[in-house]
Amino acid sequence: MHHRRPKNLRKPLLGGGAFLLLAALNAPAAVSFAEQRYHAYKISRPAYQxxxxxxxxxxxxxxxxxxxxxxxxxxxxxxxxxxxxxxxxxxxxxxxxxxxxxxxxxxxxxxxxxxxxxxxxxxxxxxxxxxxxxxxxxxxxILDGEVRKAGGGMRVKNESPDKAVTLKKGTVFRSPSGIEYVSKTDVTVPKATREFEVSYFGNGAMKPWKTKVTAAEARVFVEAVEEGPQALTTQAAQYEVVGLHGEDADNVYGLAQKLTTEKQxxxxxxxxxxxxxxxxxxxxxxxxxxxxxxxxxxxxxxxxxxxxxxxxxxxxxxxxxxxxxxxxxxxxxxxxxxxxxxxxxxxxxxxxxxxxxxxxxxxxxxxxxxxxxxxxxxxxxxxxxxxxxxxxxxxxxxxxxxxxxxxxxxxxxxxxxxxxxxxxxxxxxxxxxxxxxxxxxxxxxxxxxxxxxxxxxxxxxxxxxxxxxxxxxxxxxxxxxxxxxxxxxxxxxxxxxxxxxxxxxxxxxxxxxxxxxxxxxxxxxxxxxxxxxxxxxxxxxxxxxxxxxxxGGANRPVLGNGPAEPGADGRATFATEDAGRIAAARLMRPGAVTHTTDVEQRSVALELTRGRDGRSVTVDVPDDRTLVPPGWYMLFVTDGDGVPSVARWIRVK
Structure with missing residues (x-):
């Protein structure tokens, strides 16, 4: 005879299986949570720190x-x-x-x-x-594939030796074929340079004076007014500055070699x-x-x-x-x-x-x-x-x-x-x-x-x-x-x-x-x-x-009163009750960092002398400014265990 399992037993048995399955599936998470808890405990312990x-x-x-x-x-x-x-x-x-x-x-x-x-x-x-x-x-x-208007560098020339020229953002440059480009920033072009030339005949007589004018130049980024392939160019050309007239139009112009929709x-x-x-x-x-x-x-x-x-x-x-x-x-x-x-x-x-x-x-x-x-x-x-x-x-x-x-x-x-x-x-x-x-x-x-x-x-x-x-x-x-x-x-x-x-x-x-x-x-x-x-x-x-x-905890060496800058002899004396335990002094230039680059920071070792009364220290700042560039520095002293003081600021001139 086939015996059925009692209905009231099926649910507990299924529930137990589901629990075992869930436990198995969640074991990594449970272990990870336990590890995190233990890690947090470990790193909070004074001995670890x-x-x-x-x-x-x-x-x-x-x-x-x-x-x-x-x-x-x-x-x-x-x-x-x-x-x-x-x-x-x-x-x-x-x-x-x-x-x-x-x-x-x-x-x-x-x-x-x-x-x-x-x-x-x-x-x-x-x-x-x-x-x-x-x-x-x-x-x-603007990345490749996203540039909609041709653009590039425009060299702006000024042939006038009498005045500089400023072209405001939005100035329009027109190509020989009539395509227009607009500048994205202001640009100032200095006045041209004028040189006088004189030469001599073989008999020592002078030739008439000649004047040589060399055009001044500045750069500005320009962008086509309209989208489309007609604005692309890799040919050198001269561009007129729209809005200039007379001598100004003759003296001031643009030169561009390459205006494209490549990455900008x-x-x-x-x-x-x-x-x-x-x-x-x-x-x-x-x-x-x-x-x-x-x-x-x-x-x-x-x-x-x-x-x-x-x-x-x-x-x-x-x-x-x-x-x-x-x-x-x-x-x-x-x-x-x-x-x-x-x-x-x-x-x-x-x-x-x-x-x-x-x-x-x-x-x-x-x-x-x-x-x-x-x-x-x-x-x-x-x-x-x-x-x-x-x-x-x-x-x-x-x-x-x-x-x-x-x-x-x-x-x-x-x-x-x-x-x-x-x-x-x-x-x-x-x-x-x-x-x-x-x-x-x-x-x-x-x-x-x-x-x-x-x-x-x-x-x-x-x-x-x-x-x-x-x-x-x-x-x-x-x-x-x-x-x-x-x-x-x-x-x-x-x-x-x-x-x-x-x-x-x-x-x-x-x-x-x-x-x-x-x-x-x-x-x-x-x-x-x-x-x-x-x-x-x-x-x-x-x-x-x-x-x-x-x-060190609260028991750090302390630098007391002292000057804001060393004397003419490079020396500076600071009051301290910790003179006996101070082992070293460092002059540290404050950092200025970006993109992993900090060329400012440097640490300079200072000669250290303790006062006879044991209640002061004197430091000597090197006078070599290629070693200690002028500026404000943090003065740290450390004890024999490497525990530092809070820095005192001192200016080196």
């Missing part, structure tokens, strides 16, 4: 969350976060440009009126503590400003001679600033026409000519030469201007430096002068292939410029190939590195949630606590005066591993507290 440090999020009110493209520490202790249009075409079209000032001590925020689009500008710390901001965005790129790159602006940390506002200064987007600004030993590279006002890489800003006159003059890709990493070294590590942020051909070397500005000579592993993967790499700066060792970390390459390298390499024939020597590898790595000098002479991604702009969910310390003394990395926020393109990190490291930004192309969901700009701020601060 004393060894690895810790991360914490900063609560930023919604109205102050910006797409931080640039970050600079000011001598007021506040951090300037510059977005400009923030890589948003919508913001650019609306003329919405943002800057936020963050006070890390009070954790307060303030919006700063931003007069122009400083998106992808350059910046440098000036001797008086102002921040020079130069360049930015005049026009967003970003275009730069000539504008320059100083940000005043006390008034907390931008102050306009004379514009640059060239428009620049993605330029590097590097401070020289006399306090002047060299502006290098960038995309110009027609979207081409500036072909080596560099210029120098003098903060005394607030004007620009021509600098030594040399070509570099955009955002080249240039460091002032002892003797005044600039070291180009080869690090850069992108635009420019793969075979031009990418070799590392030493640039003698006075002679305008360039000496290449060999020995670098993966020299084809320097784009989006990090570079810095290792601490202390007296050792004259410069490090390159990570990087990737040119453009949207999938390549990334774990290579680090160091060049010792104190040697007669310096070459790069490989250091320890990073945990994995990494682009956009943030690297920050610390008061204890280590280098803190964090973030980055394994692929171009974090494609494929490739953000690297790792951090580590590099010790120049042991030439080795040690693990640090892992960040919780991914940082790739358009991300920054800065050392704060209290010894912590703040991280900002990130601009991924995609928001998932399959590259199907568009990425969104990372607006969260995360701050790393290093192990030394957890070890």
């Amino acid at each position: 004393r060894q690895y440090g810790s991360w914490a999020r900063v609560e930023v009110p919604a109205e102050y969350r910006v797409n931080a493209i640039h970050a600079a520490l000011l001598h007021t202790g506040k951090v300037l976060l510059i977005a400009g249009s923030g890589n948003s075409q919508k913001n650019f079209d609306a003329g919405t440009f943002d800057t936020v000032l963050w006070d890390p001590v009070a954790n307060t925020f303030k919006k700063v009126p931003t007069p122009e689009d400083f998106f992808c500008s350059g910046h440098s710390q000036l001797p008086d503590g102002r921040l020079l901001v130069a360049g930015g965005t005049a026009r967003y790129e 790159d970003f275009q730069g602006i000539r504008s320059a400003y100083e940000f005043d940390p006390k008034a907390e506002k931008y102050v306009p200064v004379d514009p640059m001679r060239d428009a620049r987007w993605y330029p590097t600004l590097v401070t020289l030993q006399d306090g002047r600033v060299l502006a290098v590279s960038g995309l110009n006002d027609v979207g081409d890489v500036v072909p080596g026409d560099n210029e120098i800003y003098d903060p005394k006159t607030r004007k620009w003059t021509k600098g030594p000519t040399r070509y570099f890709p955009t955002y080249p990493a240039l460091f002032l070294t002892r003797g005044g030469k600039l070291l180009y590590t080869g690090s850069n942020a992108g635009y420019g051909p793969a075979d031009k201007g990418r070799e590392p070397g030493l640039w003698d500005l006075e002679k305008n000579t360039f000496t290449g430096l060999g020995g670098l592993t993966d020299p084809d993967q320097l784009e989006t790499s990090a570079s810095l002068i290792l601490p202390p700066a007296q050792d004259q060792k410069v490090m390159v970390l990570g990087g990737g292939g040119v453009g949207e390459s999938e390549k990334s390298t774990a290579r680090t390499s160091v060049v010792d410029l104190s040697k007669d024939s310096p070459v790069f020597t490989d250091g320890p590898d990073l945990p994995q190939g990494t682009r956009y790595l943030s690297s920050v000098l610390m008061p204890d002479d280590t280098v803190f590195t964090s973030g980055g991604s394994g692929d171009y702009r974090g494609r494929g969910g490739s953000d690297v949630l790792k951090a580590q310390f590099y010790d120049p003394g042991t030439n080795a990395f040690t693990e640090a606590a892992e960040p919780t926020v991914g940082r790739n393109y358009h991300s920054e990190a800065l050392l704060l005066p209290d010894g912590r490291v703040a991280t900002f930004g990130s601009d991924p192309l995609y928001g998932d591993r399959d590259n199907t969901k568009l990425g969104t700009f990372e607006r969260r701020v995360e701050v790393f507290t290093p192990p030394a601060l957890h070890r």
